[in-house]
Amino acid sequence: MAQLIGCIGTSHIPAIGGAIHKGLQQDPYWKPFFGGFPPIREWLGRVKPDVVVMFYNDHGLNFFLDKMPTFAVGAAPQYNNADEGWGIPTLPPFKGELDLSWQIINTLVEKEFDIVTCQEMLVDHACTLPLKLLWPEGDCPVTVVPICINTVQFPLPKASRVYAMGRAVGEAIAAWDSDKKVAVIGSGGLSHQLDGERAGHINKEFDLQFMESLQSNPEWATQFSIHELVEKTGTQGVELLMWLAMRAALTTGPASGVRKVHSNYHIPISNTATGLLALEKIV
Ligand code: DHB
Ligand code: FE
Secondary structure, rough: OOOEEEEEEOOOOHHHHHHHOOOOOOOOOOHHHHHHHHHHHHHHHOOOOOOOEEOOOOOOOOOOOOOOOOEEEOOOEEEOOOOOOOOOOOOOOEOOOOOHHHHHHHHHHHHHOOOOEEEOEEOOOHHHHHHHOOOOOOOOEEEEEEEEEOOHHHHHHHHHHHHHHHHHHHHHHHOOOOOEEEEEEEEEEEOOOOOOOOOOOOOOHHHHHHHHHHHHHHOOEEEHOOOHHHHHHOOOHHHHHHHHHHHHHHOOOOOOOOOEEEEEEEEOOOOOEEEOOOOOOOO
Protein backbone atom coordinates (compact mmCIF):
# COMPACT_ATOMS: atom_id res chain seq x y z
CA MET A 1 0.00 0.00 0.00
CA ALA A 2 1.06 3.61 -0.57
CA GLN A 3 2.77 5.41 2.27
CA LEU A 4 1.61 8.85 3.43
CA ILE A 5 4.75 10.50 4.74
CA GLY A 6 3.62 13.94 5.89
CA CYS A 7 2.34 17.34 4.92
CA ILE A 8 3.49 20.87 4.12
CA GLY A 9 1.32 23.95 4.51
CA THR A 10 2.51 27.09 2.75
CA SER A 11 1.24 30.48 1.67
CA HIS A 12 1.10 31.26 -2.04
CA ILE A 13 1.49 34.76 -3.50
CA PRO A 14 2.01 35.58 -7.20
CA ALA A 15 4.89 37.95 -6.35
CA ILE A 16 6.90 34.92 -5.13
CA GLY A 17 7.02 33.75 -8.77
CA GLY A 18 8.47 37.11 -9.80
CA ALA A 19 11.05 36.98 -6.99
CA ILE A 20 12.16 33.47 -8.01
CA HIS A 21 12.41 34.59 -11.64
CA LYS A 22 14.58 37.57 -10.64
CA GLY A 23 16.71 35.56 -8.17
CA LEU A 24 15.75 37.72 -5.18
CA GLN A 25 15.84 34.92 -2.56
CA GLN A 26 18.61 36.65 -0.55
CA ASP A 27 17.15 40.15 -0.87
CA PRO A 28 16.35 41.58 2.62
CA TYR A 29 12.63 41.79 1.81
CA TRP A 30 12.41 38.18 0.61
CA LYS A 31 14.99 36.38 2.77
CA PRO A 32 12.75 35.90 5.84
CA PHE A 33 10.27 34.11 3.57
CA PHE A 34 12.58 32.00 1.41
CA GLY A 35 14.75 31.24 4.47
CA GLY A 36 11.99 29.01 5.86
CA PHE A 37 12.34 26.43 3.10
CA PRO A 38 15.85 24.82 3.34
CA PRO A 39 15.11 22.63 6.42
CA ILE A 40 11.98 21.32 4.69
CA ARG A 41 13.87 20.67 1.45
CA GLU A 42 16.44 18.77 3.47
CA TRP A 43 13.68 16.60 5.00
CA LEU A 44 12.12 16.01 1.56
CA GLY A 45 15.55 15.01 0.26
CA ARG A 46 15.64 12.30 2.93
CA VAL A 47 12.06 11.00 2.73
CA LYS A 48 11.80 11.40 -1.07
CA PRO A 49 8.07 11.48 -1.82
CA ASP A 50 7.06 10.28 -5.30
CA VAL A 51 3.68 12.01 -5.43
CA VAL A 52 2.14 15.20 -4.05
CA VAL A 53 -1.57 15.67 -3.42
CA MET A 54 -2.02 19.45 -3.63
CA PHE A 55 -4.97 21.16 -1.96
CA TYR A 56 -5.20 24.68 -3.38
CA ASN A 57 -7.68 27.23 -4.63
CA ASP A 58 -7.87 28.26 -8.26
CA HIS A 59 -7.93 32.06 -8.73
CA GLY A 60 -10.03 32.46 -11.87
CA LEU A 61 -7.75 30.53 -14.23
CA ASN A 62 -9.30 27.08 -14.65
CA PHE A 63 -12.66 28.04 -13.10
CA PHE A 64 -14.25 31.45 -13.37
CA LEU A 65 -17.16 32.95 -11.45
CA ASP A 66 -19.71 31.54 -13.91
CA LYS A 67 -18.75 27.92 -13.08
CA MET A 68 -17.30 27.40 -9.62
CA PRO A 69 -17.09 23.88 -8.22
CA THR A 70 -16.85 23.52 -4.44
CA PHE A 71 -14.38 20.63 -4.75
CA ALA A 72 -12.61 19.63 -7.99
CA VAL A 73 -10.06 16.85 -8.47
CA GLY A 74 -7.56 16.73 -11.32
CA ALA A 75 -7.35 13.51 -13.33
CA ALA A 76 -5.02 14.60 -16.11
CA PRO A 77 -1.73 13.08 -17.29
CA GLN A 78 -0.20 16.56 -17.23
CA TYR A 79 -1.08 19.97 -15.78
CA ASN A 80 -0.11 23.09 -17.69
CA ASN A 81 0.65 26.30 -15.82
CA ALA A 82 -0.77 29.57 -17.10
CA ASP A 83 -0.78 33.11 -15.74
CA GLU A 84 -4.16 34.16 -14.38
CA GLY A 85 -3.24 37.80 -14.89
CA TRP A 86 -0.32 38.79 -12.64
CA GLY A 87 2.30 38.69 -15.37
CA ILE A 88 4.48 36.08 -13.66
CA PRO A 89 6.51 33.76 -15.92
CA THR A 90 4.94 30.34 -16.36
CA LEU A 91 6.61 27.10 -15.26
CA PRO A 92 6.92 23.93 -17.39
CA PRO A 93 4.01 21.41 -17.19
CA PHE A 94 3.70 19.18 -14.11
CA LYS A 95 3.18 15.42 -14.47
CA GLY A 96 -0.05 13.92 -13.12
CA GLU A 97 -0.53 10.66 -11.20
CA LEU A 98 -3.61 9.29 -12.93
CA ASP A 99 -3.98 6.13 -10.88
CA LEU A 100 -4.07 8.07 -7.60
CA SER A 101 -6.40 10.69 -9.10
CA TRP A 102 -9.00 8.03 -9.86
CA GLN A 103 -8.42 6.30 -6.53
CA ILE A 104 -9.23 9.63 -4.81
CA ILE A 105 -12.16 10.42 -7.11
CA ASN A 106 -13.74 6.98 -6.64
CA THR A 107 -13.26 7.15 -2.87
CA LEU A 108 -14.71 10.66 -2.56
CA VAL A 109 -17.79 9.84 -4.62
CA GLU A 110 -18.29 6.60 -2.67
CA LYS A 111 -18.15 8.67 0.53
CA GLU A 112 -20.83 11.02 -0.87
CA PHE A 113 -18.68 14.01 -1.86
CA ASP A 114 -20.16 15.36 -5.11
CA ILE A 115 -16.94 16.50 -6.76
CA VAL A 116 -16.06 17.72 -10.23
CA THR A 117 -13.47 15.61 -12.07
CA CYS A 118 -11.11 17.44 -14.43
CA GLN A 119 -9.36 15.46 -17.13
CA GLU A 120 -7.88 18.74 -18.31
CA MET A 121 -6.88 21.39 -15.82
CA LEU A 122 -4.80 24.55 -15.99
CA VAL A 123 -2.96 25.26 -12.74
CA ASP A 124 -2.18 28.71 -11.36
CA HIS A 125 0.42 30.10 -8.94
CA ALA A 126 -1.25 28.47 -5.95
CA CYS A 127 -0.49 24.98 -7.32
CA THR A 128 2.84 25.64 -9.01
CA LEU A 129 4.73 27.93 -6.60
CA PRO A 130 4.77 25.54 -3.60
CA LEU A 131 6.30 22.88 -5.88
CA LYS A 132 8.92 25.34 -7.14
CA LEU A 133 9.69 26.50 -3.59
CA LEU A 134 10.15 22.92 -2.36
CA TRP A 135 12.05 21.64 -5.43
CA PRO A 136 13.71 24.75 -6.88
CA GLU A 137 16.33 22.97 -9.01
CA GLY A 138 15.63 21.33 -12.35
CA ASP A 139 12.55 19.33 -13.21
CA CYS A 140 9.95 18.77 -10.50
CA PRO A 141 10.72 15.23 -9.19
CA VAL A 142 7.17 14.46 -7.99
CA THR A 143 3.93 13.75 -9.81
CA VAL A 144 0.84 15.69 -8.73
CA VAL A 145 -2.85 15.26 -7.95
CA PRO A 146 -4.36 18.77 -7.70
CA ILE A 147 -7.52 19.22 -5.60
CA CYS A 148 -9.26 22.61 -5.72
CA ILE A 149 -11.36 23.92 -2.85
CA ASN A 150 -13.47 26.99 -3.62
CA THR A 151 -12.45 29.96 -1.45
CA VAL A 152 -13.16 32.52 -4.17
CA GLN A 153 -16.94 32.80 -4.56
CA PHE A 154 -19.59 32.34 -1.89
CA PRO A 155 -20.99 30.03 -0.72
CA LEU A 156 -17.75 28.41 0.49
CA PRO A 157 -17.62 24.91 2.00
CA LYS A 158 -17.71 24.80 5.80
CA ALA A 159 -14.47 24.09 7.63
CA SER A 160 -15.96 20.86 9.02
CA ARG A 161 -16.85 19.72 5.49
CA VAL A 162 -13.36 20.54 4.22
CA TYR A 163 -11.92 18.57 7.12
CA ALA A 164 -14.11 15.55 6.27
CA MET A 165 -13.08 15.77 2.61
CA GLY A 166 -9.40 15.94 3.53
CA ARG A 167 -9.78 12.92 5.77
CA ALA A 168 -11.45 10.96 2.97
CA VAL A 169 -8.54 11.87 0.67
CA GLY A 170 -6.17 10.52 3.33
CA GLU A 171 -8.14 7.27 3.43
CA ALA A 172 -7.97 7.03 -0.36
CA ILE A 173 -4.19 7.50 -0.31
CA ALA A 174 -3.73 4.93 2.47
CA ALA A 175 -5.77 2.37 0.49
CA TRP A 176 -3.98 3.04 -2.82
CA ASP A 177 -2.43 -0.16 -4.13
CA SER A 178 1.01 1.26 -4.86
CA ASP A 179 4.48 1.26 -3.31
CA LYS A 180 4.80 5.02 -3.84
CA LYS A 181 5.34 7.62 -1.11
CA VAL A 182 2.85 10.47 -0.96
CA ALA A 183 3.12 13.93 0.61
CA VAL A 184 0.16 16.29 1.00
CA ILE A 185 0.45 20.06 0.49
CA GLY A 186 -1.99 22.77 1.58
CA SER A 187 -1.43 25.99 -0.40
CA GLY A 188 -3.08 29.19 0.82
CA GLY A 189 -3.46 31.73 3.62
CA LEU A 190 -2.56 32.68 6.14
CA SER A 191 -4.40 35.87 7.12
CA HIS A 192 -4.80 38.37 4.29
CA GLN A 193 -7.40 40.54 2.63
CA LEU A 194 -6.73 42.02 -0.80
CA ASP A 195 -9.73 44.30 -1.22
CA GLY A 196 -12.48 46.29 0.49
CA GLU A 197 -12.36 48.41 3.64
CA ARG A 198 -10.22 45.92 5.51
CA ALA A 199 -7.61 45.50 2.73
CA GLY A 200 -4.31 44.67 4.41
CA HIS A 201 -5.99 42.91 7.37
CA ILE A 202 -3.61 40.50 9.15
CA ASN A 203 -4.22 38.51 12.36
CA LYS A 204 -0.94 37.13 13.71
CA GLU A 205 -2.45 35.80 16.93
CA PHE A 206 -5.02 33.70 15.09
CA ASP A 207 -2.50 32.49 12.48
CA LEU A 208 -0.07 31.25 15.13
CA GLN A 209 -2.85 29.56 17.09
CA PHE A 210 -4.06 27.88 13.90
CA MET A 211 -0.57 26.63 13.06
CA GLU A 212 -0.16 25.29 16.58
CA SER A 213 -3.58 23.59 16.45
CA LEU A 214 -2.53 21.57 13.43
CA GLN A 215 -0.01 19.80 15.62
CA SER A 216 -1.96 19.32 18.83
CA ASN A 217 -5.66 19.51 17.94
CA PRO A 218 -6.20 19.35 14.17
CA GLU A 219 -10.00 19.78 14.35
CA TRP A 220 -9.70 23.10 16.26
CA ALA A 221 -10.53 25.36 13.30
CA THR A 222 -13.68 23.39 12.44
CA GLN A 223 -15.45 25.14 15.34
CA PHE A 224 -15.58 28.35 13.25
CA SER A 225 -18.15 29.21 10.58
CA ILE A 226 -16.92 30.54 7.24
CA HIS A 227 -18.04 34.05 8.23
CA GLU A 228 -16.10 33.81 11.49
CA LEU A 229 -13.01 32.63 9.59
CA VAL A 230 -13.32 35.54 7.14
CA GLU A 231 -13.81 37.96 10.03
CA LYS A 232 -10.70 36.64 11.79
CA THR A 233 -8.39 36.06 8.83
CA GLY A 234 -9.68 38.21 5.94
CA THR A 235 -11.52 37.47 2.70
CA GLN A 236 -8.48 35.64 1.30
CA GLY A 237 -7.22 34.41 4.67
CA VAL A 238 -9.98 31.82 4.45
CA GLU A 239 -7.60 30.01 2.08
CA LEU A 240 -6.32 28.43 5.29
CA LEU A 241 -8.99 25.79 4.59
CA MET A 242 -6.34 24.16 2.36
CA TRP A 243 -4.16 23.56 5.42
CA LEU A 244 -7.12 22.04 7.23
CA ALA A 245 -7.82 19.56 4.42
CA MET A 246 -4.11 18.72 4.27
CA ARG A 247 -3.87 18.03 8.00
CA ALA A 248 -7.10 16.02 8.01
CA ALA A 249 -5.57 13.71 5.40
CA LEU A 250 -2.96 12.71 7.98
CA THR A 251 -5.49 11.71 10.65
CA THR A 252 -6.19 8.34 9.03
CA GLY A 253 -4.60 5.00 9.88
CA PRO A 254 -3.73 3.35 13.19
CA ALA A 255 -1.09 5.95 14.10
CA SER A 256 -2.37 9.47 13.51
CA GLY A 257 0.41 11.34 15.35
CA VAL A 258 2.68 13.89 13.70
CA ARG A 259 6.13 15.30 14.37
CA LYS A 260 6.99 18.88 13.47
CA VAL A 261 9.77 19.09 10.90
CA HIS A 262 9.97 22.88 10.66
CA SER A 263 7.84 26.02 10.67
CA ASN A 264 8.21 29.65 9.69
CA TYR A 265 5.97 32.73 9.95
CA HIS A 266 6.70 36.12 8.43
CA ILE A 267 4.67 39.33 7.99
CA PRO A 268 4.16 40.55 5.33
CA ILE A 269 5.00 39.37 1.85
CA SER A 270 2.88 41.52 -0.41
CA ASN A 271 -0.45 41.69 1.50
CA THR A 272 -0.10 38.32 3.20
CA ALA A 273 1.00 36.89 6.52
CA THR A 274 3.09 33.99 5.26
CA GLY A 275 3.11 30.68 7.08
CA LEU A 276 5.05 27.50 6.46
CA LEU A 277 4.67 24.24 8.38
CA ALA A 278 5.93 20.74 7.64
CA LEU A 279 4.70 17.78 9.70
CA GLU A 280 5.95 14.21 9.40
CA LYS A 281 3.48 11.41 9.97
CA ILE A 282 4.52 9.07 12.77
CA VAL A 283 4.06 5.49 11.60
C1 DHB B 1 -1.76 37.82 -2.80
C2 DHB B 1 -2.09 36.72 -2.01
C3 DHB B 1 -2.84 35.67 -2.55
O1 DHB B 1 -3.23 34.58 -1.84
C4 DHB B 1 -3.20 35.68 -3.89
O2 DHB B 1 -3.85 34.61 -4.38
C5 DHB B 1 -2.90 36.79 -4.67
C6 DHB B 1 -2.17 37.86 -4.13
C7 DHB B 1 -0.96 38.97 -2.24
O3 DHB B 1 -0.75 39.05 -1.03
O4 DHB B 1 -0.50 39.79 -3.04
FE1 FE C 1 -4.54 33.17 -3.02
